[in-house]
Amino acid sequence: xxxxxxxxxxxxxxxxxxxxxxxxxxxxxxxxxxxxxxxxxxxxxxxxxxxxxxxxxxxxxxxxxxxxxxxxxxxxxxxxxxxxxxxxxxxxxxxxxxxxxxxxxxxxxxxxxxxxxxxxxxxxxxxxxxxxxxxxxxxxxxxxxxxxxxxxxxxxxxxxxxxxxxxxxxxxxxxxxxxxxxxxxxxxxxxxxxxxxxxxxxxxxxxxxxxxxxxxxxxxxxxxxxxxxxxxxxxxxxxxxxxxxxxxxxxxxxxxxxxxxxxxxxxxxxxxxxxxxxxxxxx
Amino acid sequence: xxxxxxxxxxxxxxxxxxxxxxxxxxxxxxxxxxxxxxxxxxxxxxxxxxxxxxxxxxxxxxxxxxxxxxxxxxxxxxxxxxxxxxxxxxxxxxxxxxxxxxxxxxxxxxxxxxxxxxxxxxxxxxxxxxxxxxxxxxxxxxxxxxxxxxxxxxxxxxxxxxxxxxxxxxxxxxxxxxxxxxxxxxxxxxxxxxxxxxxxxxxxxxxxxxxxxxxxxxxxxxxxxxxxxxxxxxxxxxxxxxxxxxxxxxxxxxxxxxxxxxxxxxxxxxxxxxxxxxxxxxx
Numbered sequence: 136x137x138x139x140x141x142x143x144x145x146x147x148x149x150x151x152x153x154x155x156x157x158x159x160x161x162x163x164x165x166x167x168x169x170x171x172x173x174x175x176x177x178x179x180x181x182x183x184x185x186x187x188x189x190x191x192x193x194x195x196x197x198x199x200x201x202x203x204x205x206x207x208x209x210x211x212x213x214x215x216x217x218x219x220x221x222x223x224x225x226x227x228x229x230x231x232x233x234x235x236x237x238x239x240x241x242x243x244x245x246x247x248x249x250x251x252x253x254x255x256x257x258x259x260x261x262x263x264x265x266x267x268x269x270x271x272x273x274x275x276x277x278x279x280x281x282x283x284x285x286x287x288x289x290x291x292x293x294x295x296x297x298x299x300x301x302x303x304x305x306x307x308x309x310x311x312x313x314x315x316x317x318x319x320x321x322x323x324x325x326x327x328x329x330x331x332x333x334x335x336x337x338x339x340x341x342x343x344x345x346x347x348x349x350x351x352x353x354x355x356x357x358x359x360x361x362x363x364x365x366x367x368x369x370x371x372x373x374x375x376x377x378x379x380x381x382x383x384x385x386x387x388x389x390x391x392x393x394x395x396x397x398x399x400x401x402x403x404x405x406x407x408x409x410x411x412x413x414x415x416x417x418x
Numbered sequence: 419x420x421x422x423x424x425x426x427x428x429x430x431x432x433x434x435x436x437x438x439x440x441x442x443x444x445x446x447x448x449x450x451x452x453x454x455x456x457x458x459x460x461x462x463x464x465x466x467x468x469x470x471x472x473x474x475x476x477x478x479x480x481x482x483x484x485x486x487x488x489x490x491x492x493x494x495x496x497x498x499x500x501x502x503x504x505x506x507x508x509x510x511x512x513x514x515x516x517x518x519x520x521x522x523x524x525x526x527x528x529x530x531x532x533x534x535x536x537x538x539x540x541x542x543x544x545x546x547x548x549x550x551x552x553x554x555x556x557x558x559x560x561x562x563x564x565x566x567x568x569x570x571x572x573x574x575x576x577x578x579x580x581x582x583x584x585x586x587x588x589x590x591x592x593x594x595x596x597x598x599x600x601x602x603x604x605x606x607x608x609x610x611x612x613x614x615x616x617x618x619x620x621x622x623x624x625x626x627x628x629x630x631x632x633x634x635x636x637x638x639x640x641x642x643x644x645x646x647x648x649x650x651x652x653x654x655x656x657x658x659x660x661x662x663x664x665x666x667x668x669x670x671x672x673x674x675x676x677x678x679x680x681x682x683x684x685x686x687x688x689x690x691x692x693x694x695x696x697x698x699x700x701x
Contacts, residue, residue: 222617223572223694247682261544263689289506289597300682313620314572314597314692318676318685334505334624337596341617393601399530399583402601406546409597411506 154394157386161413164382169374171417172273172330177364177373178207180332182217182356187332188364188373189292189310192274195285196246196326199294203305203326204363211238211306212361220339221347223313227295228358229306238306243294245301246324248284255283256378258387260404264317268407270378274328275407277320285325288315288408292327312337315408330373330414372417386413437677440669444696447665452657454700455556455613460647460656461490463615465500465639470615471647471656472575472593475557478568479529479609482577486588486609487646494521494589495644503622504630506596510578511641512589521589526577528584529607531567538566539661541670543687547600551690553661557611558690560603568608571598571691575610595620598691613656613697655700669696 155163178189193200206212212230219227229235255271255278262268265277268286275288285291292310296303303324310329329336339356342349349355364370376383387410392401438446461472476483489495495513502510512518538554538561545551548560551569558571568574575593579586586607593612612619622639625632632638647653659666670693675684 220621222620245682261546263544263546264685264687298680312596315689317687317689317692318673318681320685322680322682337505338503338621338623340621390601397581397605398601399528399605402547402603404547404600406598406600409600 153396155385155389156393156395157389159395160382160386160389161376164376164380168377168380168382169415170377172373172375172414174364174367174370174372177330177370178203178327178361179364179367179370180212180361181359182335183359184356185332185335186371187335188330188371189327190273190330190375191327192272192285192325194252194272195249195274195276196244196294196324198244199246199303199305199324199326202241202244203294203308206238206305207361207363208366210360210362212358215358215361217336217339217356217358219309219346219348220312220336220341222341224311224316224347225309226312226336226339227307227309229295229308235306238304241304241306243296243299243302243304244324245296245303246326247300247321248282251278251281251283258405258407260391260406262407264320270407270412273375273378273412275410275412277407284321286315286407287311287317287319287325288328289313289411290329290333291325292329293319293323293325296323310336317408328412330375330412331371374415374417376413378412383413386410436679438668438672439676439678440672442678443665443669443672444659447659447663451660451663451665452698453660455656455658455697457647457653457655460613460653461486461610461644462647462650462653463495463644464642465618466642467639468615468618469654470618471613471654472610473556473613473658474610475555475568475608477535477555478532478557478559479527479577479607481527482529482586482588482607482609485524485527486577486591489521489588490644490646491649493643493645495641498641498644500619500622500639500641502592502629502631503595503619503624505624507594507599507630508592509595509619509622510590510592512578512591518589521587524587524589526579526582526585526587527607528579528586529609530583530604531565534561534564534566541688541690543674543689545690547603553690553695556658556661556695558693558695560690567604569598569690570594570600570602570608571611572596572694573612573616574608575612576602576606576608579606593619600691611695613658613695614654657698657700659696661695666696669693
């Protein structure tokens with residue numbers, strides 16, 4: 136990786152051009168470095184203000200994701216509500232009424248961590264919360280040796296739970312809307328990541344009740360529908376800059392050491408949660 | 419600090435009560451652990467939706483803060499605009515028209531770091547971006563040995579600048595609205611922190627232009643006024659949980675290792691930007 140990057144930087148310098156910014160690298164990434172996301176792993180959540188798309192992580196939370204796919208197939212969340220927006224923490228949504236009652240006895244899961252996978256790619260940088268942090272598949276992850284887990288970066292989506300660890304079944308979901316609450320890592324099941332429309336969730340008015348819950352029903356945002364992209368006509372086709380691609384590696388390095396003109400001092404380090412995974416609409 | 423905390427935990431255990439949550443510790447902090455913030459160091463920004471209050475950091479950015487106080491005294495920002503809201507990055511505001519023109523030739527400053535102060539209190543935890551991170555005075559800070567600087571946590575406020583490092587004078591301000599963009603540390607002047615009303619800035623609709631700038635004037639939010647609290651009738655009196663107090667130390671420890679009932683696994687670590695500085699309205 137380092138050799139590739141030095142070569143790339145050297146080429147840039149020899150041409151006399153300004154160093155590439157992270158955005159330049161993403162814009163110039165070849166088609167082979169992008170991968171179309173599987174519509175069977177994408178949730179399409181329609182809100183009055185627009186559409187939020189969530190990529191699911193069945194490799195990390197197989198039971199919770201399977202249950203969530205069942206719920207989406209049954210249109211469980213249609214007519215539900217965003218019930219909570221706590222500043223610099225999470226936005227949360229769920230269903231109420233008879234639908235919620237019907238799922239209340241469903242068992243939950245505690246898919247907090249798993250054996251470390253060969254596909255885990257650690258960053259060289261120190262992480263405040265884990266021995267290593269990096270990426271695995273399409274998600275930010277961390278490892279402490281033999282174990283591995285998804286981490287609570289901005290936009291990550293998890294299954295709310297009760298006090299009992301294995302009580303989250305996917306009927307109550309949350310998305311991180313601020314500084315990564317990494318103390319939640321390995322305490323709750325992360326099952327995916329918002330890949331489009333996060334700004335619709337992050338810009339919601341904050342709830343004035345405890346933990347950011349809305350105190351009046353009228354303050355909640357209606358969920359028009361939640362369905363799998365594979366079951367949604369005209370769902371957008373999204374592509375991810377493959378985290379195992381050379382372009383992604385160059386992008387990470389450019390974010391670690393910003394050399395575009397504005398920067399006076401490259402940081403020399405990067406936090407895993409400061410590396411948004413680039414997503415675009417398929418051309 | 420550790421001895422104090424163990425004593426506190428032991429007391430809790432002996433009483434058979436549940437361990438204190440961070441919120442419990444803040445709620446129970448004695449009056450002596452709170453300090454009323456100096457109204458001469460508070461900016462009161464009135465927006466149509468409510469009031470944002472910013473604590474200034476003259477110890478860290480003396481020239482920029484002095485200039486900003488001059489601007490506030492002259493009501494420079496009254497009638498200005500929030501011109502930018504970039505998701506998971508910053509909200510930015512400024513003035514336009516003749517007022518902006520009159521300040522255009524004012525010299526800027528590059529108050530990015532300073533000699534390390536004796537009052538810097540490092541956390542024991544690793545930091546991804548600096549040798550040490552912790553608190554100094556009322557602000558999150560980091561140090562790399564002999565130098566010290568404020569860090570870009572959620573809610574921190576800085577002076578926007580041009581490509582020239584010393585081009586920020588305080589006429590263009592920004593606040594961090596997402597994951598701490600620590601790569602900006604030591605690249606731009608931080609001059610304070612939102613201590614009340616951050617949710618009014620973070621919930622603004624994101625701008626659809628490049629870098630989150632609003633593309634149409636009508637999308638911007640009007641700034642009704644910006645004035646020093648010391649020059650504002652009926653400005654709220656705010657108190658900060660003193661970062662050098664025993665209560666704050668217990669609060670940090672409780673955030674590092676959440677032992678309230680819901681948590682299955684205390685993190686054992688904390689990131690400086692995951693320790694919001696508790697502020698309340700004076701009783």
